[in-house]
Amino acid sequence: MKRLPPLPALHTFLVTAQHCNFTRAAQQLHITQGAVSRQIAGLEEHLGYPLFQRQARGLALTREGQDWLPRVQQIFALVEQGVREVGGRSSTLQLKAPTCVMRWLLPRLMEWQALRPDVPVELTTTVQHGVDFRHEGFDAAVVYGAVPNHGLQVRKLFDEQLTPVCAPSLLNGPLPLQQLQDLTRHMLLHPSRDEHDWRLWLQAAGAGFEPQGPKQHFETLDMAMAMASQGTGIAIGDWALIGDDLRGGRLCMPFGLKVTTGKGYYLVSPSKTMAAGLVELMEWLQERARH
Template identity: 30%
Template sequence: MSDAQLARLPPLNTLRCFVLAAEHLSFKIAAETLFVTQAAVSHQIRSLEEHLGVKLFERRNREVRLTPEGHALLPYVKEAFSSLSTGFSRLRADLNPDRLKVSVIPSFASAWLAPRLGSFRQRQPEYRVVLNPTHKVDTFDGETDVALRFGSGRYPGLVSEWLMHDTLMAVCVPDMLPPEGATLDWLRTVDLVEDLDYEPEPWGRWIRQQEHPWEGFNVAMTIEDSRMLIDITLAGGFVGLARKSLVQSHIVSGRLVKVFPFELPMAFSYYLVAPERYLKRPKVAAFRKWLIHEMQTTFLPEMWDFHGT
């Protein structure tokens, strides 16, 4: 359809009034259906007649009838509205019901989610999982089904379901610890590594939270990658300040040890994020249920407090 043809089309509201009035042969019923006054419907139809240059209804005292021109126009307008409805439905529909695309921050993807997706596949073999590790907050343009984000939870236009807290904890390989146990004085003698991905000056805040002066501690390496911090700490020679959610499996396996009992609460939390209508998709609902179950069985109770399953 050309721009000129589009410009000549009558306003959509006039066509809606015409279809309803023609189907019921009643301006009153059309007005009740559209929650407007009968006078408003009459005005819209008169506007349509003027636009087309033909009379569409014969108006009588208590009834209206379609003119031959009205009869001729009605099926085309109904077909146009049907096509619009089909187009809107397809826009809202899931075009890939057997594929689940999950957008997730890279650190959580590699340290926790990816190793467990086999469990999801065993439970839901009908879905092919596509994992997209990215820091980008998804716009949900038709590809991504659900996102796992670590942030404030404020994502305009999207439903953001709080999942889990996180903290920063000091960790190192077991053979770094002194026989008499770790102290803050000992911590001054070793190299520290910190991650600035989500928290400013994490080691400084961690130490000051314990009412201890910051002077004398040596942050020998600063990075902006939570996964790399864990790799550096696992290699030995550094005490790392790592996210609990990412190092818990290494502590359970014995590859890393928690150096001090104190944990620094983080400002951000984990959220499941998606448009509201996406959450009703069977594949997204199945993933959400599996995710919550896995988190409940993996992480310590103080890290999560789910709002329903």
């Protein structure tokens, strides 16, 4: 039986194949270009055929190299998965959440850490609204959208409720906000390019007009809220997420109408047998969402 090729040489092959360049591979691996070249040559000698064609402008995979690449990628993907799943998890809980929920979530996590320093939480933020626990090594996640129904452990935090928000200084400024038509005299801040949230609220309010005045778009809800708090314009916000801003006087609601969209925020976990610390965190966050 032929001896298996050494794992470090396979890793060097993987990185080199991704770049098709010895110099860039050496930079990523933090070794010399000569060391990369020697490892590849040794691997080729061990296998008995070349993996790369040396060309004037760099490298190209041979047919055998092309056949090897997906297999080596799979090997290291399995190793990475094993590190995550087989005794390699930190005692720190790994939580994923979209940026739109940060205004509510971050102060609660800071409060949790003060109460329970023995159950630390590492938060990863993303512009994505979902999670794929099959390929992402998180213990739990906050997701936004419809009710998740993929066999997950699901705890509802709150429904999305849209309402315009602005800095208190705008209410009685040079262009006071007293009726719906006054919105046309102010810049509207949109948390997305499609302007769907503003249109939905205006329709529910019976405004009879679509936003045609000055506008500005942002990549995230949090950015729109930040600009609104500075008096730049009026944003469409989620009432459930801005309670701290309202109580602190950074934002106010010029109109009382809150429109439920059918979407919401949910705390999800992939496992039915969760660690005690994770169960406590999820129950605590759900309880805080009720207040």
